[in-house]
Amino acid sequence: MTANAILRAAILISAALCLTFSLAGRALGQDVGGDVGGASIFRAKNPETKKKPGANTAKPSATGRPGARTAPSRAVAERIEDLLEKGNEARDARNFAGAEESYKEVLKLKARDARAAYGLGNIYADQQRWEDAEPAYRNSIAWAPNDADAYVALSVVLVQPRTDGDNAKRLADAESFARKSVQLDPKNAVGWDRLGVALQARGITNSETEHSYRRAIELDPQFAAAYAHLARMLNRAKRPAEAAPLYEKASELAKDPATLNLIAESLQAEQLWPQSEPVLKRALELDARNPTSLILMGRLLIVYKRYQEAEPYLKSATEVSSRAFQPFNLLGRAYLGMERFSDAEATYERASALVAAGDKKQLAGLFGFEGVGDGYLKLNQKENAARAYQRALDLDPANSSAAQKLARARSN
Numbered sequence: 001m002t003a004n005a006i007l008r009a010a011i012l013i014s015a016a017l018c019l020t021f022s023l024a025g026r027a028l029g030q031d032v033g034g035d036v037g038g039a040s041i042f043r044a045k046n047p048e049t050k051k052k053p054g055a056n057t058a059k060p061s062a063t064g065r066p067g068a069r070t071a072p073s074r075a076v077a078e079r080i081e082d083l084l085e086k087g088n089e090a091r092d093a094r095n096f097a098g099a100e101e102s103y104k105e106v107l108k109l110k111a112r113d114a115r116a117a118y119g120l121g122n123i124y125a126d127q128q129r130w131e132d133a134e135p136a137y138r139n140s141i142a143w144a145p146n147d148a149d150a151y152v153a154l155s156v157v158l159v160q161p162r163t164d165g166d167n168a169k170r171l172a173d174a175e176s177f178a179r180k181s182v183q184l185d186p187k188n189a190v191g192w193d194r195l196g197v198a199l200q201a202r203g204i205t206n207s208e209t210e211h212s213y214r215r216a217i218e219l220d221p222q223f224a225a226a227y228a229h230l231a232r233m234l235n236r237a238k239r240p241a242e243a244a245p246l247y248e249k250a251s252e253l254a255k256d257p258a259t260l261n262l263i264a265e266s267l268q269a270e271q272l273w274p275q276s277e278p279v280l281k282r283a284l285e286l287d288a289r290n291p292t293s294l295i296l297m298g299r300l301l302i303v304y305k306r307y308q309e310a311e312p313y314l315k316s317a318t319e320v321s322s323r324a325f326q327p328f329n330l331l332g333r334a335y336l337g338m339e340r341f342s343d344a345e346a347t348y349e350r351a352s353a354l355v356a357a358g359d360k361k362q363l364a365g366l367f368g369f370e371g372v373g374d375g376y377l378k379l380n381q382k383e384n385a386a387r388a389y390q391r392a393l394d395l396d397p398a399n400s401s402a403a404q405k406l407a408r409a410r411s412n
Contacts, residue, residue: 042190042225043258044122044153046088047115049081080106080113087119091126094289094320099123114144121153127291127321130160131356141177148188151181155194159201163358174198189220196229205237224253225262232266257283257290264296273300291320291327298330307337318350325354333367341375345388348372352395364396373405385409 087102100123106116121136137154144150158174161167175198181191196212199205213230216223231246247263254260260283264276277300283293294317301310311334317327328351335344348369355363364370373388389406392399 042153042156042194044118044125044149044156046091046122047084047119049084049088049115076109080109080116083109084115084119087116087123091119091123094126096123096127096321096323112139112143114140114147114150117143118147118150118153121150121157125153125157127324128160128295128326129324130157130162133157146184148181148184148191151177151184152188152191152194155181155198159198163356163362171198171202175202187219189216189223189226192216192219193223193226193229196226196233200229200233200236205233209233222253224250224255224259227253228259228263228266232269235270251279254279254282257287257293260286261290261292261296264293268296268300273303276300289316289320291317291324294320295327295330298327298334302330302333302337305337307334310334311338323354325351325356325359328354329359329363329368336367336371336375339375341372341379341384341388344375345369345372345384345391349391352391355395360395361399364392364394364399364402368392369395370399370402370405373402373409377405377409382409 083102083106087099087106090096090098090102100120103116103119103123106113106119110116117136117139121133121140124130124133124136134154134157137150137157140147140150141154155174155178158170158177162170175195178191178195178198182188182195185191192212193216196209196216199209199212210230210233213226213233216226217230220226227246227250231243231250234240234243234246247266250259250263254263260279264279264283267273267276267279276296280293280297280300283290284297287293294313298310298314298317301307301313311331314327314331314334318331321327328347332344332347332351335341335347348363351363362368366374369388369392373385373392376382376385376388386406386409389402389409392402393406396402
């Protein structure tokens with residue numbers, strides 16, 4: 001990807017894609033996701049485990065026999081290390097359920113173990129389960145207040161778009177926690193990069209935002225994510241000539257799916273959708289089951305109504321992240337686009353078991369159960385339509401359109 005290519009593409013397709021994205025955004029709501037601040041580039045490192053003590057290291061008691069209180073506490077400590085290692089291994093293998101079980105077992109043995117809380121935050125963030133990740137990371141910070149990595153991880157989670165709660169407070173907290181991370185570790189390039197992201201998420205695009213990104217690059221000249229974030233900021237500051245070579249540099253440095261995902265996210269956020277497709281294909285060649293790559297590819301294909309192509313990517317995403325709402329929501333949208341209404345209904349039912357309160361209205365709407373009802377009605381399947389409209393009302397009782405359609409479906 002050359003600088004000139006990006007600039008030419010931006011000029012040639014800007015008007016068309018602005019219209020496409022505007023229509024898609026109104027039609028799909030949050031089905032195609034939002035600007036998530038480069039979440040996919042950040043994969044928090046696993047919690048560290050300590051070297052296990054030797055099997056016969058219990059200190060003797062005054063009588064020369066192993067102390068009755070020392071041995072059990074040491075056994076518990078060893079068990080905790082074993083469980084943390086098991087959780088880390090399961091996370092690396094994308095066995096998220098197994099990792100969650102291991103980290104939770106640690107908390108049963110030691111109720112305020114910061115490493116276990118941090119590990120839980122990691123696996124929830126990996127699956128984009130932001131509502132679960134936030135309290136886990138907050139616990140980690142409360143129990144280990146000098147861990148710079150935990151502050152960075154929490155800042156990442158707090159900039160994710162959410163439809164419930166006080167987003168302004170979350171974004172302010174994201175900035176605060178990123179600042180804390182660089183206070184604790186001033187030479188942490190990731191912390192500086194996340195400070196820039198947090199500032200930009202709050203709508204602050206000034207010299208401090210730019211300095212944060214440039215400081216990250218200064219500390220780590222190979223940090224591709226910082227180049228991509230800086231490029232996005234400059235693009236939005238109407239400095240595209242400066243942004244283009246930074247995107248090119250980020251692409252040149254990208255060696256892993258997470259970095260490629262960030263570049264693809266940035267391109268999609270700037271409505272450069274076609275350029276994101278080859279980037280995502282590179283990411284998926286490196287890791288065919290990367291959940292973020294799969295979701296971004298599915299999102300891209302849905303925007304262009306290439307629903308059949310989107311299906312296998314999104315089905316894989318639901319397998320990898322089986323407890324996350326967004327993969328099922330997007331897959332249901334693809335089925336709706338293909339007019340496979342029974343598949344859409346079943347998939348939206350899966351999504352409904354995972355939906356956060358703030359997303360229920362979306363799931364009930366025209367690109368959710370209400371849309372399924374409309375599809376059934378087109379086929380004159382009134383009983384099925386009534387069922388779908390009723391599900392829409394279960395999720396959003398204020399949906400007057402679904403209520404009127406339900407009455408009509410039941411009238412004959």
